[in-house]
Amino acid sequence: MARFYARSVCVKMIGLLCVAASILTQHGTSGQRVKVDPELSSYPGQTINLRCSFPDTNGVQLTMVNWIYETKEGERINIAVLHPSFGPNYPPSPVKGRVSFKPSPPEMASPSIEITDVRMSDEGKYICDYATYPDGNEQGITQLIMLAKPDNSAEVLPVIAGTQAVVVARCVSKNGRPPAQIKWVTTANGNWTEKSQTSADNTVTVTSEYRLVPKSSDNGKEIACLVEHRTQVKVESISRKLVIQFAPEVTIEGYDNNWYVGRSNVALTCNANANPVPTSVIWKSMSGEMPETVLVKSNELKVLKVDDTVNTTFVCEVKNRIGTTRDQVTIFVREPSKSDSNAGVVAGAVIGSLLALLLVAALVAVLVTHSRRQQQGYRANGGSDMKTRIFGGGKKASKNGTSGGTGSGGITGGNSNGPVYIDRSPNQGLGEKNNHHQPFTMGARPEVVAGTPTAQDILLSNELDEAERRKFDEMEEDESYDHFSGGAPILQLRPPPEQDHMIGDYIDDDMESQRDGSVISRTAVYV
Template sequence: MARHDARNVPAKMIGLLFFAASILLRHGTSGQRVKVEPELASYPGQTVNLRCAFPDPTGIQLTMVTWIYEPKDGERMNIAVFHPNFGPNYPESQMKGRVTFKPSPPELSSPSIEISNVRMTDEGRYVCEYATYPDGNEQGITQLVMLAKPLNSATAVTVNAGTQPVVVARCESKDGRPAAKIQWLTTAKGNWTETSQTGTDNTVTVTSEYRLAPTAMDNAKDLTCLVTHRTQLKDESLPLKLAIQYPPVVEIEGYDNNWYVGRTNVGLLCKANANPIPLSVEWKTMTGEMPDTVQIKENELKVLKVDSSVNTTFVCEVKNSIGATREQVTINVRETSLPQKGSATGSIIGGIIGVILVLAAIGTGIAIYRKRKNKFHLGGPPKYKPPPPKKTSSSKISSQPLYPVDVPVTQDAPLQRQYYSTQTPEPVTDLDGYQEDDVDGELGSHDGELYFSGAPSGWDDPRNNDVPPPYLHTHSDLQDNNGNFPVSRGDSFISSAMIV
């Protein structure tokens, strides 16, 4: 049973929805059965067609149709009436003679009208109203909008600088329909007001004025009037420049506070900024007398040679139609010239560069000295003296030349195919030993023996000047001239050479 009710719930809900939709459709569309255009736009002089239709009169009877005009300001009036039995009729109105049913003769299901040579005063609401049975009257409304493209213009108002806000620019959108919208774009610190006036033909003229307290800094600033209107594809931009008049702003240039006796070809320049442009520029002195060495040409005062007469105050006066402005500069003539900033600066810079070069040279010398000293210590002989070799009973080592240390000493087997380098290593000398043994320029000795640490040949022996042979013969026994080994293997302090 519960399952059966569950199956019936959707069907019942769908039925209720359809019933509610039918009610809403009937009540919601009862006022929309009359089909009209919500809005229609036209320009003066054109012909407009106001369409109306009752496409589905099912269940009702259409009795009569009436067109009613409702102006924005004023009373509504009937402008066209059609009855199937009595035909069309056009009551007295401002449109009589310009309004007709289309098509002619009209049809009750589509009683559209046509208005020729429309005027701006024809703007308003047009109601197509049906008399029906049994539902009564039903209607549709069309809003007729009359368009008129305005004539836009903008002008700058010339004003004098002051502290009170005044109108400095004006923008006008004349005879437009509907009313235009105006705004201003500028960096000037001001605001604007707007007024509108409706003409006899229902057009509207909109006027906007820009106001600010004008200053000399506002002169020639950019100001743009932007007009927005329905008849324009885009906003119309009207650029302007503010015109602010002000008295001259004067500045004197040329005095460097170093006018000394005898200096030549110096001068002053009187600069003025004004609107309108200055009418005159006049140079004077506070004493009333102009020095003989001074020449004046318009706004330039030139001193041919400075002397004590130039030690005065010069005044420049500039005039325009707004007013006059004076500016002055007092000259202090010196006996001698001030030091040139450029020379002093150059001397200081030169001194600094010289000090830097000297320090760099000293640093370079120290670095080279340290480098050479380190190289000498690293590449020279060690600072210690090796122990002397033990003496043999057969002979003294001092009487025999030393052989290269890389020759292996062996008595077990003959040497086969051994190769020796003809270059000997650098002798290792005990610097401290030399300092201790070198007395009065002579080389000292220990028991008549000389020790040459690490010297494989007799090159470092001052008593042996023979050049060593480029190679040594490979004999099984190394003997001296007397047939004895100079140093026994066990007593030698030199390591055996590596066989290659």
């Protein structure tokens, strides 16, 4: 393809220009026919093999092979020459005595060389240069890289807390080839700088320094130096802790603002954060001498018993190599508490609880008794006898009570305690009813038929207690003021039934118990 291109160019060019273009084109293309390793690495003291070959020799005559060493400054030095007729030759060079053709005897098609006991200064370019006919010279270049595993180390530099940025840590990767790469990892707020130095043997030492404004809070923080190098399988991490020196930071603890006269076994503690460690801790009293009840031991001030002499300001002074710092606390002694002791409080609580329980029990007992008495009413003699005591028996009433007629409109029986009722027989008129009940006006108390006892009379019989008497009074008061549309109260009762069903002058099933414990007739109406 290249030669076709050259011929096409020749058609357009004439003379020497066409010949020159053809030669340059052929040389650029045929230079790729020399086969070498692009790069080779080695450690000092090892033996290396620089390979070179010319596999395609069709139409080309190999006249000579020359190995050239090119330094990093660009200088070229012949180190080995091979002629098909005269054999190998090794001109003076930095590798003379350590270089030779391999295999032996060498061949023009594969003139590889070997260098023993390589040094760091041997690093550079090695050129395998073929002199051919008719194509001219053709080359292949190998880059030799010398490796040296560095010696890595890190250290922290003790510094005093201040306001200016200083070096607090240093990391060194010494005598490495190629130069190492260094990074830092830490929570401290700072940055780093780096510098490199090449030694005579071509190794490089890299130094990195970490800088920050030192503070007491940075003391003890971890800082890691990370070194990355070609000779290492992984990144090497070297961890250290920062050392920041500072004067003591002092605080006094233990005062709860409740020191009262008579209180015992209270103490103050002097806490100090410092680097280096404190050399002394001294307690002082602003009032002069230390109170007799105070016992000082190291960083603790113990008060055996609080009294008025403790009412002062205590000072704790801590000293180290960097400086001296103090803190103070003012004690205010209070009067003793007037409240009862804990035992008295507990006893009072127990007694109060018992009294409260007794009060509740008494109240419950009263309520239960009152409820039972309301439910029992007047059942002292049971059943029909109760009705007899309240309303009176028929026969007994006829003897002791006022005699009356048994006709319609009259009072049934002679019981003076019986209620008034009116016969509902059709021949009885309103006028006859009014013979027993006087008309009353609104708001006035109606008159009661002579000889008929009222509820008040029953209560006065001394068979009921005061509570029941009050209830009957209220009931009588309420029932006395029932109002009707007419001018006089209308009282109607059912005709009396047969005497066999009567209890006294009232029907057996006519009685009805009330909520207040009383028993009244269903047909009788009190006015």
